[in-house]
Amino acid sequence: MTILPHSQRNHTGWPWLRQISALLLFVLCSAPWFPAGAAEAVLKKASLMPLWSPQAQFAGYYVALDKGIYARHGIDLKILKAGPGYSPAQTLQEGKADFAVLWLTTALQRRSAGVKLVNLAQIIQRSSMMLIAKKSSGIKTVKDMSGRKVGMWGGELSIPPRALLDRYGVKVREVPQSHTINLFLRGGIDLTSAMWYNEYHVMLNAGLDPDELQLFPLHELGMQYPEDGIYTLEKTLHNDPALARAFVAASLEGWRYAFAHPDETLDIVIKYMREAQVPANRVHQKWMLERMQDLIMYDVPQGLPGQLKQQDYEGVGRALRATGLIRSYPDYATFSGRSNAR
């Protein structure tokens, strides 16, 4: 088990020094060790950075790791620590992770900023993000949000709600929000950013009833933004396309396994959560896993998940360009890493 050390208090040293020492520590701790049956091939080392700390949102990857599916595909995978303050896009860009889970909107924004990343698989097929207000606030439509305080997550996660507000031409007071819902619960903000599979359910588990909440799901407001996808850099794909293919295949297999064995999957996810010392609530993870199934299997062709549909891609690209959030977007083939295959 490798957990990066927490910041040393009273340590006013340089961040890069800490990171190097962390990397060293990580390399030392993760000396290659093979299960007896996997000795016939040398496994390729690879790393994945999810969007957030361990939770059922990434059940497929943890299950594939825990059940040896990556190893079976010839990969010795390491899932990197993530969570508040970690940026998988940044980490991928810096080459500190081979693969990352990113939102399509994030990836397009980075691409527009010049980062050559490619989409290997689109896991979540539709937007699951929502803005939530309390019914008592009197906000019933997007127009009602005008001038209200809206909680926004930092970084790329604020792209979809901003795009929504731009589209409706609504000006709001943005308040940066952390990963808790307390600011919203206490009335510090009128609207909060929330994921259907996470914060919405946390609210229910903090004693708010569905009928007390006014939901604004982006998906129902014409924002067809697929979220989690698996990304890598063009050069990584170039160097070892087989590895990328194997990684995607193993990840999708992990997801299929997770949906087929929900209880075992929850055990695995909660194990990783405890290792990462994040609060683990089984009911919440169960909800999240069920929602992930809804989102991953949403409108997939021939029941095969993981495909980025061209019209979805074009739609998001056009919408972001229209709101001025990006300047341009590459064609579908380039973005999905198929141009060099031809």
Next chain:
Amino acid sequence: MPGKSSIVVRLVFVITLCCSSIFAAALGYNYYRSRQILEQELENNARNLAMSLVHRVETELVAVAKVTEGVARSLETGRYSEQELLALIRATVEKNPEIYGSTVAFEPYAFSRSTRLYAPYFYREKGSIAFSRLEKAYQHVPYLYWDWYQIPRELGKREWSEPYFDEGAGNISMSTCSVPFYDAANGTRRLKGVVTADISLDSLTKLISSTRILKTGYAALLSRNGMLLAHPLKDAVMNETFFSIAEERKDPSLRELGKKMIRGESGFILYTSLVGVRSWMYYTPIRSTGWTLAVVFPEVELLENVRRLSMTMAAMGLVGILVLTAAVVSIASSITKPLRSLAAATHVLASGNFDLDLPPIRTKDEVGLLTHDFQMMKESLKEYIRDLTETTAAKERIQSELKVATDIQASLLPRLFPAFPDRPEFDIFASMDPAKEVGGDFYDFFFIDEHNLCFLIADVAGKGVPAALYMMVAKTLLKSEGQRLGEPDQILGYVNNVLASDNDSCMFATVFCGILDVRTGEVRFANAGHNPPLLIESRRIRYLDLKPGFVLGPLQDMAYTAERLILQPGDTLFMYTDGVTEATNSADELYGEEQLLQALQRVPDQELTDMVHYIRGEITRHANGAPQSDDVTMIAIKYRGMQDDRKG
């Protein structure tokens, strides 16, 4: 053998059942009332306990809040150099043992134009005061975005944070009291920063977790979001909320309860606690933080004393009922034992053994009375049977004597056939089958002189000895007078007068009397109420049309008519008593005169012996097993005519 229907069983069953029901009702009511009283008491106790805990927690929280407010106000009113600020924060932590750490976190550039973020933090570590800078300590998320900073900033008022793990700075689970402070320079009120004081969640929950309630009861603490802060379910603390547990257990009532708690209500309820035990809970809010404190009393333990008392009472009751049952059994047995032995004795009695001694009478109750009556009955029965035995013996003696009498009577009738072998002029044959007892039928024939044969058939009314005696008298009289008088009408008249004088018993007899002159075949005859004889001639058979004549015996001075007929050789005169015509079968159908006539038509030329036997057989066949109720008597005379003429 006391079976299901025995008195003892019924008595025991009913009495025990009634007592058990009464006792159970009393016990149940007692239990119920005790429970109610206990629950009323409990509510007060629970409230007091909860309130004392709340008070202790509140005292601490209020103190911390006051200190924090104080620091904020002094920062608003005074000007502090960095040195003085650090000293102030340090003193705040040092002087207030309940405060774990404290910071003054500034808005960007609010502390100085040159530094964007500034938040000096003093906190306790291993018994001394440690220092760090939050703008550096928080690696990933700047302090500006932490709840403890954001919420009071947005709300503009003091706020206790939802408990959290302060990763990077305090590195413990804590709740933070934050007070925003403002700069009122140049007329506008601008937020300058937030003063905080942390309290360690552990030190707070220790008090609550260490509260002992009965054996397995507990006190629990919930946050404003329903998060478990102190609870025996250690794994759930800081992981689970009341609502997530409700969802996991699919228990909407638990969710409702959770909502009441986070709304800041108080209440006393019976519910299934999170540890799965039926419990009473009193919950009440901690006002300053909006948390909820609950004290939980497992119902089982609460009611243990009541239950134990009830159990003791139940045991006593059970013993009592057992004793009562035993008593009932013994009383019932003492009542029914003599009854049973009496029953056994009477059973023997019923089988006819009267020499058995009945159980001795010990009591004067009904059983004693019954035994006494049985004793009497036994004696009477014995007496009666003795009499009966004697009577029966006497009766049997009489019976045997009657049998003898019957035999004698039968022997009185001429039985030897052919009766007159030296007289070829006629044949005669007679038979009498007596009924069970001595009968009243008789017949007779005798010569009154050389050529005249007197013959008669008679039936004495009634049965038994009187009839037999009467018959003897009548027979003797008829014979003696027949020989003396020689004419049928005179014979009957004379005998009637003899019989009718001092005939108190009103006996009577029917008689057909005839005299055959064997030389001519002429028959002179008279009838005293007897059945008409049949005349069998060569071409036809007919009943004689008799002049009516009164029976012998009841009245004196009766006149009888003499009639005559001539028998041709070969003719037969067939006489009988009503035993023949009135023979009945089981359906009470009489044999009747018509059938007799037809039967004789079938055997007109038979020998007399065969003819009589045939008719006897016919009657037996007709009776078809029905008992013979009357004597069956027949006499037949066949006239053959004078043999000498044919010789001569």
